[in-house]
Amino acid sequence: MKQTFAIGIGGAAGQGVATPGDIFAKIFSRRGLHLNAYNAYQSIIRGGHTLLTIRASAEKVTNMGDRIDLLIPLNQDTMDRHLKLLTSGAACLYNADTIKPGPAAEGVQLCPLPVSELADITRNKVAQNTIAIGAGLHMMGIGFQALEDVLREQFKKKGEAVVAENVSVARAGYDYAAAHFKAYPNPLPRTENRYAILSGNIAMAMGGAAAGVKFYCAYPMSPATGVLHWMAAHARKAGIMVRQVEDEIGVVNMAIGAAQAGVRSMCATSGGGFALMSEGLGMSAMMETPVVVINCQRAGPSTGVPTKTEQGDLWQMLGAAFGDYPRAIAAPLDIADCFKLIPEMHNLADRFQCPGLVLCDLLLSEGRLSVHPKDLDFNPPIDRGELITTQNGSSSEVPANGSYKRYKFTQSGVSPRAVPGVPGHIHTVATDEHMEDGVLISDEFTNPIKRREMMEKRMRKVGGIEAAVPPPVLSGPRGADVTLIGWGSTKGVIEEACEILTEQGISANQLQIRWLVPLHGDAILEILKDSRHTIIVENNYSGQFARYLRSETSFVPNGHIRKYDGEPFMPHHIVEAVKDQLSGKTKLSIPVHEITV
Amino acid sequence: MATTAQSKSPLTLADLKGKVDPDWCPGCGDFGVLSAIQKALVELQIPNHNVVAISGIGCSSNLPGFINTYGMHTLHGRALAVATGLKLANHELTVMVTGGDGDGFGIGGNHFIHTMRRNVDLLYIVMDNQIYGLTTGQTSPTSRIGMKTKSMPFGNVEAPINPISLALAAGATFVGRGYSGEQKHLTELIKRGIEHKGFSFLDVFSPCVTYNHDNTYQWYRPRVKKLEDDPSYDPSIWMAAMEKSLLWGEEIPIGRFFERTDVPSLHAAEPVLNDGPLVHSDPRVPPEVARGFIEELM
Numbered sequence: 001m002k003q004t005f006a007i008g009i010g011g012a013a014g015q016g017v018a019t020p021g022d023i024f025a026k027i028f029s030r031r032g033l034h035l036n037a038y039n040a041y042q043s044i045i046r047g048g049h050t051l052l053t054i055r056a057s058a059e060k061v062t063n064m065g066d067r068i069d070l071l072i073p074l075n076q077d078t079m080d081r082h083l084k085l086l087t088s089g090a091a092c093l094y095n096a097d098t099i100k101p102g103p104a105a106e107g108v109q110l111c112p113l114p115v116s117e118l119a120d121i122t123r124n125k126v127a128q129n130t131i132a133i134g135a136g137l138h139m140m141g142i143g144f145q146a147l148e149d150v151l152r153e154q155f156k157k158k159g160e161a162v163v164a165e166n167v168s169v170a171r172a173g174y175d176y177a178a179a180h181f182k183a184y185p186n187p188l189p190r191t192e193n194r195y196a197i198l199s200g201n202i203a204m205a206m207g208g209a210a211a212g213v214k215f216y217c218a219y220p221m222s223p224a225t226g227v228l229h230w231m232a233a234h235a236r237k238a239g240i241m242v243r244q245v246e247d248e249i250g251v252v253n254m255a256i257g258a259a260q261a262g263v264r265s266m267c268a269t270s271g272g273g274f275a276l277m278s279e280g281l282g283m284s285a286m287m288e289t290p291v292v293v294i295n296c297q298r299a300g301p302s303t304g305v306p307t308k309t310e311q312g313d314l315w316q317m318l319g320a321a322f323g324d325y326p327r328a329i330a331a332p333l334d335i336a337d338c339f340k341l342i343p344e345m346h347n348l349a350d351r352f353q354c355p356g357l358v359l360c361d362l363l364l365s366e367g368r369l370s371v372h373p374k375d376l377d378f379n380p381p382i383d384r385g386e387l388i389t390t391q392n393g394s395s396s397e398v399p400a401n402g403s404y405k406r407y408k409f410t411q412s413g414v415s416p417r418a419v420p421g422v423p424g425h426i427h428t429v430a431t432d433e434h435m436e437d438g439v440l441i442s443d444e445f446t447n448p449i450k451r452r453e454m455m456e457k458r459m460r461k462v463g464g465i466e467a468a469v470p471p472p473v474l475s476g477p478r479g480a481d482v483t484l485i486g487w488g489s490t491k492g493v494i495e496e497a498c499e500i501l502t503e504q505g506i507s508a509n510q511l512q513i514r515w516l517v518p519l520h521g522d523a524i525l526e527i528l529k530d531s532r533h534t535i536i537v538e539n540n541y542s543g544q545f546a547r548y549l550r551s552e553t554s555f556v557p558n559g560h561i562r563k564y565d566g567e568p569f570m571p572h573h574i575v576e577a578v579k580d581q582l583s584g585k586t587k588l589s590i591p592v593h594e595i596t597v
Numbered sequence: 598m599a600t601t602a603q604s605k606s607p608l609t610l611a612d613l614k615g616k617v618d619p620d621w622c623p624g625c626g627d628f629g630v631l632s633a634i635q636k637a638l639v640e641l642q643i644p645n646h647n648v649v650a651i652s653g654i655g656c657s658s659n660l661p662g663f664i665n666t667y668g669m670h671t672l673h674g675r676a677l678a679v680a681t682g683l684k685l686a687n688h689e690l691t692v693m694v695t696g697g698d699g700d701g702f703g704i705g706g707n708h709f710i711h712t713m714r715r716n717v718d719l720l721y722i723v724m725d726n727q728i729y730g731l732t733t734g735q736t737s738p739t740s741r742i743g744m745k746t747k748s749m750p751f752g753n754v755e756a757p758i759n760p761i762s763l764a765l766a767a768g769a770t771f772v773g774r775g776y777s778g779e780q781k782h783l784t785e786l787i788k789r790g791i792e793h794k795g796f797s798f799l800d801v802f803s804p805c806v807t808y809n810h811d812n813t814y815q816w817y818r819p820r821v822k823k824l825e826d827d828p829s830y831d832p833s834i835w836m837a838a839m840e841k842s843l844l845w846g847e848e849i850p851i852g853r854f855f856e857r858t859d860v861p862s863l864h865a866a867e868p869v870l871n872d873g874p875l876v877h878s879d880p881r882v883p884p885e886v887a888r889g890f891i892e893e894l895m
Contacts, residue, residue: 029895194895195895196891196894196895197894197895198894202894206890209882209887209890210882210887211880212880212881214686214875214876214878214880215682215685215686215875217682234890235869236868236869237882237886237889237890238882238886238890239869239872239875239878239879239882240869241685241686241867241869241870241875243681243685245678245711246707246708246710246711247707249675249678249707249708250675250678250707250708250711251678253671253672253675253678253679253682253708254678254679254681254682255682256679256682257651257669257678257679257680257681257682257683257684257686258682258683258685258686258875259682259686260669260679260682260683260686261682261683261684261686261687261690261875261876262686262687262876263686263687263875263876264880265682265686279672280672280675283671283672283675287669287671373891373895376891378881378882378884378887378890379881382880382881389876390877419687419876420646420647420649420667420683420687420690421646421647421667421687421689421690421876422646423644423646424646425646426645426646426665426666426667427667427668428650428661428662428667428668428669428670429668429669429670430661430662430668430669430670431654431670431671431672432670437616438616438662438668439616439617439662440659440662440670
């Protein structure tokens, strides 16, 4: 089993949970460790309860894991909620002046910190946090210098006095732990690697910049807002026009307007905003103007649980906009993939002149992961497809009067797209059904023959999209005892569940779906025909992917593992459910989330 | 239409004739608006490949198909949002948005207000017939109280909005009203609206001869009074414009109500456009900038 170390820091919103989290993340990252961070929080700006989990390892960490090694409760509430989850070998660092521990499991080290003796708490309101960081660091076997360096950077702007004060408070915690607490048996490892730490939202925004997105607009909506924040902060350096729009209807229409002018255009939202964008997606398809739309799912329906994760929008995505039209839909598999997928999606949308939809979720959008800088490639292939702009249009031969046909019938269904401003290519694009030259057929000219021809032209692009996208592959041994099927963000946790199952003598393999449309149903059936026991794992109530797979392929799995409590899967949820199902106890497992936030 | 050679010769009305003839009802006010737009473009000599006519849905929104410029016939109510995106991606284009009162003030009301406060550099012409025509005659946001339609057969009880007051309040930097029956006057207004560097709004009375039997040519003709005929009227004074906008009844003012030129348009206010239109910019982030983005995260 891989060696990982997880810290849980909990408190009320506004109590400063983020700062110790950032400090630990920085120290881990500078030791060359991988990390995965997940913040469980509520839709409240001050108060409530939040629990930030940071899990680090010399190897890749793909999810929040099953255990907390070090709990730092910043208030009594956190102590009461989470101490009981600690198991042998774990420790809990707390302010002995204000927090009383409850019953703890055997082998859990309770570490009371006499905060008022170690620091002047009348001057330093967050002294307990800094002392705990110092103490924790000693227990992990990390030298104090690492913390001093980070504190210096953190407080540099506030002057030397503040730096010195914080360093001395941290030092007091560090020394106190050395004298009073038992360190962890294995100090945290160190490697020569260096990683970037980023959220899925930042990854998707940077992926957009790498793809050559020049127009980004959005309406703030959790958990997609992080994309807007990165875009807005970096717009001028990256040469991107970023707009905050009055609503998501305006967002998608503005994005399509910019795309029509010839730039790459993108927007992101969550389920509620995506619902408002639906009609606009049909417009993109009908006008054959590419646009990339990201939906960061949160727990629905309606306002739902705005700060919690779910994979509940698959059918909304599949059913978005009325009528039949070509499009691509993909779910990124992890935070690094959030970056990589965006340029791929823009290339598809541009080549096939249709909407490209990205189905992300809160777990990836707001989670944080260490990513190797080489996996953040700002030089991905950019394929704008058959685009006629003033640069390439004026050099080529200008067509004779009226001969340019925006919607020319072609074998591929893709017609060369001229943008406004190019001489000799004047045309009108329309949401009404139209003929090759763009003239409407829908009013007095309605013509069933032409309607059919134009429908078939557009839908021919579906074949092209399918050929452009690879089918999914099975990872792990063929013929394993169990095959776990997941899609999107569950990749990491299923992967770890498979490792644990294998260690426990149950061989497991994994089929993770990234491209939802096109699905490559035949390839999936080919893979699954050798499987001995199939289980679909997904973060929703009704088994949306299971129902989709069945509708496309008639495939019915042996069982399901579902979760719709707002929190992501932990590896043991899947491991235990697989065992239950292999022993014939049930065909539908709904694991209980033990951490209540 | 315009080839490289032709774009150097003067633009004529023939160049602006669309691929198909308008399918509006005979006598529809929209014919007059289309023809005034064509005349204005010829007088301003803007190459037609640099003009984009953008509309929503409705009778008047069919206009882009009837004029030989680039065009976008978008969704009901959404033309202004689409136009904003297009203008920001290529601000060298001349953008005209056309539509009806239901499209602009009803389903598109939100975008109408926000596009005005953003001062997007485009001309928005609403062909205001105080009725829903393409859906065969229902009450619109500008239908008068008491007007009987298929959706309010016993008479409208809801107060109509006042597009001119609304535009003034929302911060439009050019506000005018035209009448389809006053061709020369309307053409001048359209020219000024195109030349104005910022959001130009023109509410144009465009009678519906099929479904609106209240606001007919006969009804308008004696009522419309040109602001330009009053030498003392100063369109730079917002309060005066607001006062004039409230006049309705025996006398209805048309003309340029308000214009201010001291507010930069949205694209002029955005430093990201300093190096020219986005559509011509390099899609690649410079390597040193990209490195900086990654280093921030390490």
